[in-house]
Amino acid sequence: MSGNIAKIYNMRLADDGSAVVILDQSRLPGETVYLTLSGREELFEAIRSLRVRGAPAIGIFAAYAIYILSAQTKKTDYDGFYAEFLDNKAYLDAARPTAVNLRAMLDRMDAVVHRHAGRPVPEILEALKNEALAIHREDIDMCRAIAEHGLTLVKDGDCILTHCNAGPLATSEYGTGLGTFFLARERGITLRAYCDETRPLLQGARLTTYELTRAGIDCTLICDNMAAAVMKEGKIDAVFVGCDRVAGNGDTANKIGTLGVAILAKHYDIPFYVFCPSSTIDFSCKTGDDIVIEQRDPAEIKEKYFTAPMALPEVNCYNPAFDVTDNSLITAIVTERGICRPPYTESLAAMFKKD
Amino acid sequence: MSGNIAKIYNMRLADDGSAVVILDQSRLPGETVYLTLSGREELFEAIRSLRVRGAPAIGIFAAYAIYILSAQTKKTDYDGFYAEFLDNKAYLDAARPTAVNLRAMLDRMDAVVHRHAGRPVPEILEALKNEALAIHREDIDMCRAIAEHGLTLVKDGDCILTHCNAGPLATSEYGTGLGTFFLARERGITLRAYCDETRPLLQGARLTTYELTRAGIDCTLICDNMAAAVMKEGKIDAVFVGCDRVAGNGDTANKIGTLGVAILAKHYDIPFYVFCPSSTIDFSCKTGDDIVIEQRDPAEIKEKYFTAPMALPEVNCYNPAFDVTDNSLITAIVTERGICRPPYTESLAAMFKKD
Numbered sequence: 001m002s003g004n005i006a007k008i009y010n011m012r013l014a015d016d017g018s019a020v021v022i023l024d025q026s027r028l029p030g031e032t033v034y035l036t037l038s039g040r041e042e043l044f045e046a047i048r049s050l051r052v053r054g055a056p057a058i059g060i061f062a063a064y065a066i067y068i069l070s071a072q073t074k075k076t077d078y079d080g081f082y083a084e085f086l087d088n089k090a091y092l093d094a095a096r097p098t099a100v101n102l103r104a105m106l107d108r109m110d111a112v113v114h115r116h117a118g119r120p121v122p123e124i125l126e127a128l129k130n131e132a133l134a135i136h137r138e139d140i141d142m143c144r145a146i147a148e149h150g151l152t153l154v155k156d157g158d159c160i161l162t163h164c165n166a167g168p169l170a171t172s173e174y175g176t177g178l179g180t181f182f183l184a185r186e187r188g189i190t191l192r193a194y195c196d197e198t199r200p201l202l203q204g205a206r207l208t209t210y211e212l213t214r215a216g217i218d219c220t221l222i223c224d225n226m227a228a229a230v231m232k233e234g235k236i237d238a239v240f241v242g243c244d245r246v247a248g249n250g251d252t253a254n255k256i257g258t259l260g261v262a263i264l265a266k267h268y269d270i271p272f273y274v275f276c277p278s279s280t281i282d283f284s285c286k287t288g289d290d291i292v293i294e295q296r297d298p299a300e301i302k303e304k305y306f307t308a309p310m311a312l313p314e315v316n317c318y319n320p321a322f323d324v325t326d327n328s329l330i331t332a333i334v335t336e337r338g339i340c341r342p343p344y345t346e347s348l349a350a351m352f353k354k355d
Numbered sequence: 356m357s358g359n360i361a362k363i364y365n366m367r368l369a370d371d372g373s374a375v376v377i378l379d380q381s382r383l384p385g386e387t388v389y390l391t392l393s394g395r396e397e398l399f400e401a402i403r404s405l406r407v408r409g410a411p412a413i414g415i416f417a418a419y420a421i422y423i424l425s426a427q428t429k430k431t432d433y434d435g436f437y438a439e440f441l442d443n444k445a446y447l448d449a450a451r452p453t454a455v456n457l458r459a460m461l462d463r464m465d466a467v468v469h470r471h472a473g474r475p476v477p478e479i480l481e482a483l484k485n486e487a488l489a490i491h492r493e494d495i496d497m498c499r500a501i502a503e504h505g506l507t508l509v510k511d512g513d514c515i516l517t518h519c520n521a522g523p524l525a526t527s528e529y530g531t532g533l534g535t536f537f538l539a540r541e542r543g544i545t546l547r548a549y550c551d552e553t554r555p556l557l558q559g560a561r562l563t564t565y566e567l568t569r570a571g572i573d574c575t576l577i578c579d580n581m582a583a584a585v586m587k588e589g590k591i592d593a594v595f596v597g598c599d600r601v602a603g604n605g606d607t608a609n610k611i612g613t614l615g616v617a618i619l620a621k622h623y624d625i626p627f628y629v630f631c632p633s634s635t636i637d638f639s640c641k642t643g644d645d646i647v648i649e650q651r652d653p654a655e656i657k658e659k660y661f662t663a664p665m666a667l668p669e670v671n672c673y674n675p676a677f678d679v680t681d682n683s684l685i686t687a688i689v690t691e692r693g694i695c696r697p698p699y700t701e702s703l704a705a706m707f708k709k710d
Contacts, residue, residue, distance in 0.1 A: 029664070029665070029667050030664065196580070199552070199554065205657070205666045205670075209666045209670045210666070210667060210670075213667055213669060220670075221656060221657070221671065221672045221673075222672070222673050222674075223579070223611070224554065224578070224579050225551070225554055225579040225611055225615055226612070226674075226678075227615060228612075228614040228615030228678065229615075232678070232679075256578070256580055257579075257581070259583040260580055260582060260619060263583055263618065263619055263622045264619075267618045267622070301560075301576060301578055302560070305661050305662060306661060306662070307662050308660075309384070309385065310560040310561055311384055311560045311564045311565070312384050315565075315568055315575075316573075316575045317575065318575050318576075318581065319577075320584055323587070324587075
């Protein structure tokens with residue numbers, strides 16, 4: 001089967017431009033509910049309560065949100081309008097203080113207003129709307145380019161192991177690590193997936209299998225500790241993962257458990273591919289040792305999602321959010337510009353480093 | 356610190372011999388509740404509802420149970436007594452039809468009655484009581500012998516990764532894979548543990564950390580997918596696991612995820628030890644390929660323990676209960692008779708095979 005597939009979308013500007021429509025991710029996978037948001041508090045709360053999540057998606061949402069709030073202004077003078085804009089910007093920015101894309105996209109919208117200093121408000125609003133749509137479009141194009149490159153790495157009938165979630169819910173339309181699945185389906189190429197559930201927050205179960213199933217792609221959910229068994233049984237042709245940060249030498253920080261999957265893939269001689277928007281390549285980190293790993297709340301392991309605690313209160317937990325996969329375990333890094341192969345220090349620099 | 360530690364016990368015959376006292380494992384880790392059982396229905400229900408679990412523990416419990424029920428007889432003639440015994444035996448045996456130890460220990464008790472054919476009932480009851488206590492004592496001695504051999508593989512201060520549960524709750528007093536921890540503590544040797552939570556049924560979280568914490572042993576709970584990270588960080592000196600069946604060539608079936616841990620240990624050059632009561636060595640299986648793996652209910656992955664399903668109803672799951680670790684990944688197999696090293700076909704046969 002080929003042609004357009006029933007893609008879920010996580011976000012779009014309402015037709016009349018007065019609101020943003022989002023899939024409430026906090027209610028997945030049980031309920032698929034779209035919300036139409038235009039109020040100041042509800043836009044803030046959508047970010048705060050993870051109704052919209054994933055760094056790129058938060059950035060796109062923030063751009064729509066600041067446009068929508070700006071369009072509600074009663075000001076007709078530039079100075080009054082800009083003062084109100086800055087107030088809304090500061091308000092939205094506080095919704096998730098550590099979300100890099102949130103601030104970055106709000107700054108980008110701010111620059112638009114700045115470039116239109118002294119111009120009539122309707123003209124500024126038109127420019128803001130176009131910028132928000134451009135931000136969204138760029139992310140779609142970037143994801144699609146990554147997916148196109150990914151498609152050169154697989155063949156019809158391949159079965160791919162995924163870890164965590166690098167799909168459209170966190171980005172737009174195609175996603176990064178999952179984009180190849182959707183593009184393949186559009187082109188009549190069959191790919192199947194085994195999806196690690198990805199403890200402790202279960203993004204693989206809750207989000208990845210949701211996205212694939214909704215798109216009609218054959219996927220099977222496994223616990224993280226079953227990956228070795230399915231590889232041993234010869235079921236897996238390749239591993240696809242996203243990334244949170246890639247060091248200059250190709251060492252890759254991604255969701256906890258990625259390192260283990262990479263070691264298993266190496267053991268069974270299965271290609272291991274990292275899908276990487278170039279914005280996540282951080283040349284200021286020479287190697288993975290320079291990447292600081294966030295430690296998270298033990299309650300995520302012992303209590304979250306469970307009907308009762310699964311261990312005694314006094315039991316210690318170690319809960320790193322990410323691990324670093326050594327570049328020697330990575331077959332290739334797939335970016336929107338092309339595919340980098342070892343040695344990564346050279347190939348990444350050649351593709352991305354400005355002299 | 357050395358000397359006796361506050362061991363939890365899972366089961367004992369009441370002082371007056373009229374009941375068996377068990378730790379209700381179905382309520383762990385939240386509640387530590389001991390039940391005193393002597394009624395026919397409640398003894399049956401304790402097995403059926405997993406208040407007592409673990410193959411060796413079920414066998415010991417069944418021996419106590421059939422003795423307790425036999426002691427309640429009003430019969431004074433042998434034939435009447437034996438008919439009643441057989442009725443109780445059939446009743447208890449039906450509590451968990453696939454539990455090998457349950458049937459085996461009931462058969463052993465049956466043989467005791469048979470050997471005393473025609474003897475007075477009080478004499479038979481005395482023999483049954485002694486047999487049940489002997490069954491329990493033999494398991495304690497076997498676990499202790501395994502623990503003693505395990506102690507030769509570690510040094511003071513070592514930190515050991517565990518997977519699933521091979522502790523005293525499933526056996527008696529020392530357990531198999533965990534016995535070395537308790538024995539070390541009695542001898543003033545400090546061992547620490549990282550415990551894989553062991554999805555989907557979380558025996559590592561619910562049982563292993565419970566047992567270690569109650570015994571005052573420093574343990575840290577991790578999700579299964581964090582094992583690679585703690586190994587990479589240099590935190591792990593050895594891996595200890597139990598086993599469900601060992602083939603003649605040393606290939607080992609154990610809880611799902613064991614294979615993955617073994618591959619990670621090999622990658623990081625960390626010794627990987629299997630703890631194995633000789634009863635689990637199955638020479639009728641030449642290699643691991645001869646071991647049939649039980650496939651379990653997808654609901655264990657998607658629903659069990661959770662407040663709401665973690666994936667859509669239509670998402671497929673693959674849920675093998677066990678995997679097979681290749682003998683090439685196993686540093687040594689620790690039994691009650693001694694430690695076997697590769698090549699296992701030779702070392703296991705030399706230690707256990709009757710000519």
